[in-house]
Amino acid sequence: MEFLRSLFYPKEIYNLIRYKMGGLTEVEQDPMSESLQTCYKFLEETGRSYAVVIQALEGELRHAACIFYLVTRAVDTLEDDLTISLETKIPILTNFHNFLYQPDWRFMDSKQKNRIVLEDFPTISREFRNLAVVYQEVIANAARELALGMVEYLSKQIESVQDWDKYCYYASGPIIIGLSVMFSVSGLEDPIVGEDTKVSISVSLLMQKINLIRDFLEDQLNGLELWPKEVWSKYGKNLSDFTKPENIVPAVQCLNELITNILHHVPDVLLYLSRLQNQRVFKFCAVPLMMAIATLATCYNNLQLFKRKVKIRKGQTVTLMMDTTDMQAVRAITCQYVEEIYKKISPKDPSSEQTQNIIATIKKLSVPDGATGDPQLAVSEQDSGLVHMGQ
Structure with a gap:
């Protein structure tokens, strides 16, 4: 089935075969x-x-x-x-x-x-x-x-966007902060990686918010409403109504607004990854983050999300594992997926201008070789309006 999903992506087929043959990574062995x-x-x-x-x-x-x-x-x-x-x-x-x-x-x-x-x-x-x-x-x-x-x-309940940030922080913020501290105390990374909790939290919010987007149907089946009412109430009376075919247009518009919110964390992701010097730590962090950004591109403007669970192809996953090797690759992959989102923006979408603006900022950071400069500058220039917890 996974080979069929990647049928029109020859590189994915090749990488799936390599993966099946155990050619993905060498695992260091030691006595345990x-x-x-x-x-x-x-x-x-x-x-x-x-x-x-x-x-x-x-x-x-x-x-x-x-x-x-x-x-x-x-x-x-x-x-x-x-x-x-x-x-x-x-x-x-x-x-x-x-x-x-x-x-x-x-x-x-x-x-x-x-x-x-x-x-x-x-x-x-x-x-x-x-x-x-x-x-x-x-x-x-x-x-x-x-x-x-x-x-x-x-x-x-998650009422406001601020509640959403807080909920997502509690769900994954301590994990990303903890890992960042581990990287620093291990001596493999500079102290700034563990000390800059603001950036670590932003990275964690991106990861968790994408999970809540992708798991919409599953959460609904479990009676959970994990999208912020402040946003979804603009598009419908009940969040559960988004699963009804007659509400698909406002449902997708709500989805796109939330994904636009998530895109504001991408500059922090690029800054975080740019600080990592150890190749294994870099790959440990970069691969899941690139998968997350690929998932954003898959979910954006995708009405199927309200009918079934949407996820990236296994071939994409394996290819990202193999290709995410350094910051140049990260910038190229990020640019590829935000460009996919850009091409799917409808001029009728209420969030279209905001989406275009944040994508423009991300593209400036994603030029190969980092030609546009320091990610920190773009982060400070781009006021996302997001709340950072734990400060």
Whole structure:
């Protein structure tokens, strides 16, 4: 099926074949305890796309990133499980960071597909406690902030765009900030990477907002309304009405306005990536971010999003994994996908002018070899009006 979806993209077909033959990346091998091997097995089972880039990291940073992912996956699995009552869920989330230091804590009552990270949490927490203290502190602090943010929004609606930013920050901000700090304390990246939390938060908002765009139908089926009412109420009386064929035009217009909002984070993404010096750290960060931007281009002006789950082709994913090697490649890929969005802008779309303006800014940053200058300058010149949390 994936080969058929890439039928008209010869490069994707070629890269899919290479991927199937194991030619995507070389994974550094070193001796691991049985419990750490189990953690990497859980990583493959619960986050296959992340496993590829995590396993390409170096030494202790790789293990820390693996455990970080599994801990946040456990928090997320708890939060997502609608079969767990709030009376049970809230105390667990509130105290979750403490469970990292309790060797026998586990949770056996989840019905989620990724419940293994809760059922065998003692294995994960054991390897957490084997990490250097500095990594433990980053992971525990991030888990605490993630869980407390989830508790806040278990019974809170997303009314304004500011609420949307705050919700998305709680969902992924602590993770991106934590990883950035890890990159710096590992000595592989300069201190500025971990210190500039404003840019890290903007990167996290882009990642999480794209997830909420892509998962619209799934969230609707679960009774979740995770688009800001301040925006969608301009296009309809109820968010659920967007799934009705007669409302497809305003639904797509709402979608386009939200994607335009997300595009304002792209300059920060380019700035963040431009600071990374270690090739493995760069690829770890750049590949998911380029996939996110490709997903934006796929979702923009796409009425299919209100009928089925929309995602990029597997061939695109594999090609991005192979092609995202340096900043020149990042700029070229970014330029390619914002140009795709630009070509789909309808002059009748209420957000068309705003979309064109932010795309013009991104294009200035995406000229090959960075000919237009410092990303920081464009970020400061482009007032996105977005709220940054955690400052």
